Amino acid sequence: MNKKSSVVLRWQIRIYQLSILVLIVSGLGQMPLFKRYAVSDIPGMAWTADFYVQHVLHYLGASVFLFLVLQWAAFFPRFKRSYSLTLWGWLRVSAVVLIIGSGFFRVLKNLPSWSFSPEATMVIGWSHLAAAMLFGLLALTAKLSGNATYLIPKK
Amino acid sequence: MHETADKIPLCKGAISRRCFLQTAGMGAAVLALPGASSTAATTSSQTEELATVLDLSQCIGCAACVEACREVNAHKYPEPKKPFPAMFPERVKVEDWSDRRFTDNRLTPYNWLYIQTVSGEYQGKPFELHIPRRCLHCQNPPCANLCPWGSALRQSNGIVRINEDICLGGGKCRDVCPWHIPQRQTGVGLYLKLMPRFAGNGVMYKCDRCYDLLAQGGLPACIEVCPMQIQSIGPRSEMLAKAHALAEDMNGFVYGEQENGGTNTFYVSPVPFDLLDQAAEKGPGRPHLAPVQDSMAKAGNLTWAVFAAPLAGIAAGLLTGARALSREDNADE
Numbered sequence: 001m002n003k004k005s006s007v008v009l010r011w012q013i014r015i016y017q018l019s020i021l022v023l024i025v026s027g028l029g030q031m032p033l034f035k036r037y038a039v040s041d042i043p044g045m046a047w048t049a050d051f052y053v054q055h056v057l058h059y060l061g062a063s064v065f066l067f068l069v070l071q072w073a074a075f076f077p078r079f080k081r082s083y084s085l086t087l088w089g090w091l092r093v094s095a096v097v098l099i100i101g102s103g104f105f106r107v108l109k110n111l112p113s114w115s116f117s118p119e120a121t122m123v124i125g126w127s128h129l130a131a132a133m134l135f136g137l138l139a140l141t142a143k144l145s146g147n148a149t150y151l152i153p154k155k
Numbered sequence: 156m157h158e159t160a161d162k163i164p165l166c167k168g169a170i171s172r173r174c175f176l177q178t179a180g181m182g183a184a185v186l187a188l189p190g191a192s193s194t195a196a197t198t199s200s201q202t203e204e205l206a207t208v209l210d211l212s213q214c215i216g217c218a219a220c221v222e223a224c225r226e227v228n229a230h231k232y233p234e235p236k237k238p239f240p241a242m243f244p245e246r247v248k249v250e251d252w253s254d255r256r257f258t259d260n261r262l263t264p265y266n267w268l269y270i271q272t273v274s275g276e277y278q279g280k281p282f283e284l285h286i287p288r289r290c291l292h293c294q295n296p297p298c299a300n301l302c303p304w305g306s307a308l309r310q311s312n313g314i315v316r317i318n319e320d321i322c323l324g325g326g327k328c329r330d331v332c333p334w335h336i337p338q339r340q341t342g343v344g345l346y347l348k349l350m351p352r353f354a355g356n357g358v359m360y361k362c363d364r365c366y367d368l369l370a371q372g373g374l375p376a377c378i379e380v381c382p383m384q385i386q387s388i389g390p391r392s393e394m395l396a397k398a399h400a401l402a403e404d405m406n407g408f409v410y411g412e413q414e415n416g417g418t419n420t421f422y423v424s425p426v427p428f429d430l431l432d433q434a435a436e437k438g439p440g441r442p443h444l445a446p447v448q449d450s451m452a453k454a455g456n457l458t459w460a461v462f463a464a465p466l467a468g469i470a471a472g473l474l475t476g477a478r479a480l481s482r483e484d485n486a487d488e
Contacts, residue, residue, distance in 0.1 A: 052454070056453050070468030121306075
């Protein structure tokens with residue numbers, strides 16, 4: 001983002017990036033991969049195979065991520081007159097909306113008072129995974145192609 | 156009794172087979188009403204979970220329930236393709252029960268219920284109890300909550316089951332289950348069509364409380380066939396009351412009410428469960444009877460944070476925006 005110091009605080013961006021890192025690690029940790037591929041055998045990494053730890057980490061990471069993203073979303077209209085979202089910004093924001101939407105239902109599904117049909121349960125799980133993969137792909141492509149900027153000043 | 160979409164009339168007191176069928180039939184009719192689709196999310200206030208009570212003092216260990224379970228669910232059993240794909244890394248072991256289908260002294264993909272026989276001495280008297288062991292169908296099941304693939308699920312009627320069409324057999328459900336109930340069969344399922352060497356390892360199987368029979372108004376096979384009628388099924392609150400009454404009658408104990416935050420299976424025994432747990436043969440496919448803390452409690456406590464965070468974020472964003480606006484106005488003046 002341009003004028004990071006005035007539009008979005010730098011320390012907030014760092015925390016946002018950290019929350020994404022936690023979400024990626026704990027998201028992968030939801031699958032039984034770390035044990036299979038011996039990551040949890042590395043000294044100090046046994047926690048990666050503890051699904052309960054990974055679940056709590058994912059919730060904590062999601063809370064920080066949601067706080068920051070929604071804060072910026074509420075904040076953005078203030079700058080709408082002078083800034084606009086780039087195409088790559090729109091794409092990534094759309095993927096984030098998909099992640100949050102599917103994640104909302106994922107959390108809802110985990111509440112004992114809610115039940116979904118097998119088909120809905122499958123759609124919720126798969127769409128959250130697909131949205132996260134889409135966001136990762138878009139973020140990587142944007143970075144590699146030099147299109148990492150979200151906001152540009154209006155002419 | 157009034158029939159409404161929100162409240163299904165339920166039998167009072169002990170649940171006879173006829174009464175249960177009536178209730179289940181009416182439940183099915185309600186679900187068929189527009190707007191009451193089984194695909195829609197329902198809250199617990201709309202339908203009460205089904206629970207079972209097992210009077211262990213009456214079980215003679217005849218294993219008729221085990222046989223009935225096998226017979227009724229045979230069409231759901233895995234038919235693996237051999238040879239199995241070579242696994243990567245090599246440390247990943249295949250689990251093949253297809254040549255041991257008739258193993259009945261533990262849980263397997265082909266045996267979702269077995270009789271755990273426990274003997275010992277209590278209050279100076281010898282005892283021998285037979286305990287039908289299977290999935291307890293937790294109220295807040297970690298297997299369903301933590302399944303990353305959406306294959307393990309909890310139905311609104313409290314049945315916890317695994318969708319064998321999409322299960323990849325990673326075995327997370329077994330790892331997070333306090334009793335390690337689900338059992339894996341390699342060489343079947345969706346993983347064969349994806350990356351069989353690198354992810355997945357078959358399909359996980361466990362008791363599904365004969366959900367298909369229940370949906371048709373029938374009874375789970377183990378309950379239907381039991382010659383001693385040791386098992387009852389019905390709304391959780393009534394089954395719990397029945398379990399407590401039984402326990403009081405025999406000066407006994409209840410297992411499953413508090414375990415893992417509450418399950419939908421109540422074992423009632425004249426012998427304390429810690430004693431039974433000590434005496435029981437335990438290990439893979441042979442679950443324990445020890446007390447179990449609520450596995451999902453920590454995550455449950457964090458749920459409020461996940462829901463509150465976006466609201467707090469919006470509030471913070473609006474506040475920051477208002478402050479910036481105020482600063483600009485002051486600068487203009």
